[in-house]
Amino acid sequence: MTEQRSFMDRTALFVARGLGAGLFPVAPGTCGTALGALLAPWLFLPLSFPARLVVVILVFMLGCWAADRAEHLLGRKDPGEVVIDEIFGLWLCLLPFAQVSTQGLAWAFVLFRIFDIAKPWPVRQAESWLPGGGGVMIDDGVAGLWAMVVFAAIHGV
Structure with a gap:
């Protein structure tokens, strides 16, 4: 019997x-970041x-x-198919930058994935800072902050 979802x-x-x-069956986190x-x-x-x-805060909350x-x-903790956290982390990396070239966007993508x-x-430790979905989101936020710092240093900001 198939479960009906609301x-x-x-x-x-x-x-x-x-x-x-x-x-996506291969590297769903990378696909989420690409999106x-x-x-x-x-x-x-x-x-x-x-x-x-405001958008970053709303994406985090959602x-x-x-x-x-x-x-x-x-029925799994932090399932691989959950990738909203990658979108949040990348956008957090890009938050302070009003202008980003295609090359800059590629750099932000690579840095965030790294x-x-x-x-x-404290990226790994951040997973335990909040329960449930908050833990899923917050570690990518910390990864995004790390990426932001390196991205800013590369671009001389």
């Missing part, structure tokens, strides 16, 4: 999976700094809810 459950999974990017990079020039970077800050619900629905995968201090 509209809110389907919405949570759609958001958590990054509009479906997380369902964030593709959307950034249209939905994020053109905004003013205060608006980008991601906490969606990731928490996805963990429950999928910090997200390597999980240097």
Whole structure:
């Protein structure tokens, strides 16, 4: 018998999976980050700094809810198909930058992936700072902050 999911459950999974990017069978986290990079020039970077800050906060809050619900629905802690955290982390990396070239966006992508995968201090520890979906989101936020610092240093900001 197939389980019927509510509209809110389907919405949570759609958001958590990054509009479906997380369902890619190989490297779903990289696919989620790529989606964030593709959307950034249209939905994020053109905004003013205060608006980008609000968007990052809203993506974090929405991601906490969606990731928490996805963990429950999928029966796993931090399932690989949950990639809203990668979008959040990349956009956090890009937050202070009003203008980013295509090359700069590629650098931000690579730097974020390095910090997200390597999980240097305190990225790995951040997973336990918040319960459920918050823990899923916060470690990518810390990885995004690391990437932001390195990205700013590379670009002389």
